[in-house]
């Protein structure tokens with residue numbers, strides 16, 4: 434395997450904020466069909482890594498190759514267009530619109546006509562909305578107002594709004610925070626399904642959930658990799674127990 438076979442190849446990534454290196458000479462590689470989970474104590478640099486990949490934060494040094502395309506010089510919206518989707522912790526759904534409408538305005542073509550409030554309801558869009566609604570467990574709630582959904586359902590809707598843009602890399606920041614046990618189970622199922630043909634990067638604290646979904650775990654500490662491997666392996670690593678799991 435050469436580095437060009439990976440969907441995402443991060444090499445020597447560094448960002449300094451006023452001389453403080455939040456991410457320091459970081460290298461990691463993510464495969465297709467892989468769920469990579471990033472864990473680590475507060476301030477380890479997890480959010481900054483996702484910010485760097487999606488172009489919110491500019492790298493001081495290093496490279497981020499996504500399908501062999503360098504992302505570090507691209508603007509945030511061009512990174513989205515290249516196929517990178519990012520979900521933040523707080524859902525950014527349109528509460529006064531229905532589930533259907535939220536998915537519809539997220540469809541790449543729908544977005545361009547959003548300003549005019551004239552939706553492009555062709556069969557392709559409608560089929561795609563139904564397919565995604567089923568995947569995110571909301572097919573019976575398509576015409577419900579988004580504000581009335583449960584916290585977990587709102588998180589799923591936002592994942593659906595990203596999926597409708599068909600990203601090849603999806604990044605999720607604590608997707609199960611505040612979810613019930615049942616919703617966590619369903620989210621694990623959902624992540625497994627959406628990873629087919631894609632790569633998914635998840636920041637997560639709940640180690641039980643990490644063990645359930647992770648193909649590979651990257652443990653960050655002070656902007657560097659402390660350990661990397663299966664959830665089973667990193668859980669037993671004395672360094673990881675010392676700086677993170679032991680607390």
Ligand code: ADP
Nearest residue numbers: 450454455473474475476477478479480481482
């Ligand atoms: P994590 O997500 O692992 O909790 P972060 O990526 O949020 O960690 O932060 C890593 C470190 O970088 C922290 O010390 C944080 O204070 C610092 N940091 C993050 N963003 C900025 C910024 N824009 N300016 C200055 N410092 C920042």
